[in-house]
Structure formats: structure tokens, C-alpha cells
Amino acid sequence: MPRPARTAAPARSAAAARTALRRARKVSGLVVVLVLWEAGARAGWLGSTTPALSQVLDRGAEMIGSGELASNLGVSLLRVLKGLAIGLPLGLGLGLLAGLLRVGEDIVDAPVQALRMLPHLALVPLFIIWFGIGETSKVGLIAVGVVFPLYINVFHGIRGVDERLVESARSCGLGRLGLIRRVILPGALPQILVGLRQSLGLAWLTLVVVEQSATSAGIGFVINQATQFLRMDTVFVVLVVYALLGVGTDLLVRGIERRALAWRRGLVAR
Numbered sequence: 001m002p003r004p005a006r007t008a009a010p011a012r013s014a015a016a017a018r019t020a021l022r023r024a025r026k027v028s029g030l031v032v033v034l035v036l037w038e039a040g041a042r043a044g045w046l047g048s049t050t051p052a053l054s055q056v057l058d059r060g061a062e063m064i065g066s067g068e069l070a071s072n073l074g075v076s077l078l079r080v081l082k083g084l085a086i087g088l089p090l091g092l093g094l095g096l097l098a099g100l101l102r103v104g105e106d107i108v109d110a111p112v113q114a115l116r117m118l119p120h121l122a123l124v125p126l127f128i129i130w131f132g133i134g135e136t137s138k139v140g141l142i143a144v145g146v147v148f149p150l151y152i153n154v155f156h157g158i159r160g161v162d163e164r165l166v167e168s169a170r171s172c173g174l175g176r177l178g179l180i181r182r183v184i185l186p187g188a189l190p191q192i193l194v195g196l197r198q199s200l201g202l203a204w205l206t207l208v209v210v211e212q213s214a215t216s217a218g219i220g221f222v223i224n225q226a227t228q229f230l231r232m233d234t235v236f237v238v239l240v241v242y243a244l245l246g247v248g249t250d251l252l253v254r255g256i257e258r259r260a261l262a263w264r265r266g267l268v269a270r
Contacts, residue, residue: 051233056240059233068222073241076211076218079135080203083142088199091147092192095154099188100180109155116148121209133214145206146199153195157188186263193257200249204242 034053041052051059063069094112097104120141131137161184169183211220219238226234 049230049232051236055233056236059231060237060240063234063237069219069237069241072217072219072222076207076220079138079210079218080142080207082135082139083206084146084200084203086139087143087146087203088150088196090143091150091195091199092154094147095151095158095192095195098151099155099158100184105155112148112151116152120144120148121206124209124213128214138210138215141210142203142206145202149198149202150192150195153191153198154188157191157195158184160191161187190257190261193253193260197250197253200253201246204246204249208242 037046038053040046041050041055060069094108098108098112099105123144124137124141127137127141131140165183165187166179169179174182208220211218212224215221215224219241223235223238226232226238
């Protein structure tokens with residue numbers, strides 16, 4: 001009995017070392033980019049208008065201390081949340097309707113596919129004409145942007161479920177609702193989460209565009225003001241914030257994936 005106890009400790013140590021090494025590898029690329037940014041800006045390789053990373057961090061600390069960054073970031077986050085609250089349920093509902101019902105596909109899919117071909121960012125002037133320059137047009141564009149990636153992934157996720165699994169479940173006596181809940185939705189969930197990741201990324205991209213005009217608050221307003229006064233350190237602070245927001249939401253969805261898809265065994269890269 002003592003021997004397994006003695007061998008368990010080295011195994012745990014080896015596992016901890018592998019985990020630490022993997023985490024170090026994950027941040028190594030970012031660290032290299034940041035070091036090159038600092039060195040390149042100091043040496044003048046990135047042009048005279050590109051601030052060093054240290055200058056950007058100093059400016060970011062100033063904006064955090066004054067409350068300027070927090071107040072404008074709150075406005076932008078609220079816009080994105082409102083757009084997601086409209087667009088995500090709409091994309092999910094349309095995808096379920098078209099994926100689960102043949103009549104739903106016949107009615108919904110053709111117009112959605114036609115609208116999906118339109119670059120939604122090109123609709124900015126039209127939304128301003130329809131809804132004015134206020135919050136409605138900005139939130140509406142974000143909502144439109146997130147509908148289509150989620151719709152297409154929900155639809156194809158449902159239609160991609162193995163028919164043999166469906167037939168096996170039917171042979172076991174599962175009804176329509178049980179089939180959807182126990183077989184179809186779990187089978188489509190990986191594709192649905194991919195659509196969610198794409199929709200969140202597109203929400204931030206849309207936010208960048210809608211805040212570039214007729215905006216009196218938000219991080220887009222901050223970057224516009226900084227550009228007019230050639231405050232490149234402020235511009236880079238906002239760009240870093242955009243990047244962190246995108247990475248943060250992507251990591252959030254990946255965390256949901258790990259929990260929701262713990263039952264699925266896929267390829268593990270070596």
C-alpha cells in the first residue's frame with residue numbers, strides 16, 4: 001500500500017510541470033509581440049507616430065485613474081449587451097425554426113440567406129436615415145450583425161446530427177420533444193457554440209464601426225477625439241481595450257464549451 005502513495009506525488013508533480021509549461025507556451029507568443037513592440041517603438045522602426053508599450057500603459061493608467069476609460073467603456077458595453085440581447089435570441093430562434101421544421105426552412109432560410117449576403121456594416125447610412133443618429137441605430141446594427149453567424153451555425157448544426165442517432169433514439173421510444181432535447185440539441189451544441197463565438201467577435205467589430213460617427217460617448221468617441229488631437233497613445237489604449245474585450249469574450253465561450261461539451265472526446269493535439 002505505501003508504494004502507490006510514494007509514486008502518486010511524482011506523477012502529480014509531473015502533471016503540474018506540464019500544466020505550467022503549457023501556460024507558459026500560451027503567453028510566450030504575446031510576450032514576444034509586446035517586447036518587439038516596445039523595442040521597435042523605442043528604436044523608431046515602427047514610425048514616429050507609434051508610441052512604445054510603456055507609454056501606452058502609462059496613458060492607460062491615467063485614463064483609469066481619471067475615470068475616463070471606465071465611463072466610456074460602460075457606454076460601449078451597454079450598447080453591445082443590448083445588441084446581443086436582441087440579436088442572439090433572434091438568430092437562435094430562426095436557426096431552431098429552420099433546422100427543426102421543414103416548413104420553417106422553406107419560409108425562413110431563403111430571406112435570411114439573402115439578407116446574410118448584404119454586408120451589414122454598409123447599412124450604417126440606411127440605419128441612420130431610418131432610426132436617426134441615436135442609440136437605436138447603433139444597437140440595431142450590432143443586433144443585425146450577430147444574427148447571421150448564429151443562425152447559420154444553429155441551422156447546420158441541427159442538420160448535421162447523425163441520422164443513425166436519431167433513428168436509434170426513435171427506436172428506443174423517444175418522442176419529438178425528447179428527441180430534440182436529448183439527441184438533436186446536444187449533437188448540434190458544438191456548432192452552436194462556434195456560432196456564438198463568431199457572433200460575439202462580430203459584435204465588437206460592429207461596435208468599432210458604429211462608434212466612429214455621431215457619438216458623444218463610448219470608447220469609439222475616445223478614439224475619435226484622440227485622432228483629432230493626434231494623441232496616439234490614447235488611440236493605442238483604446239485599440240488594446242478592443243483586443244482585450246474580444247479575447248475576453250472568446251475565452252468566456254471557450255470556458256462554456258469545456259463545461260457543456262465535457263462529454264465529447266475529440267482530437268487532443270500533442
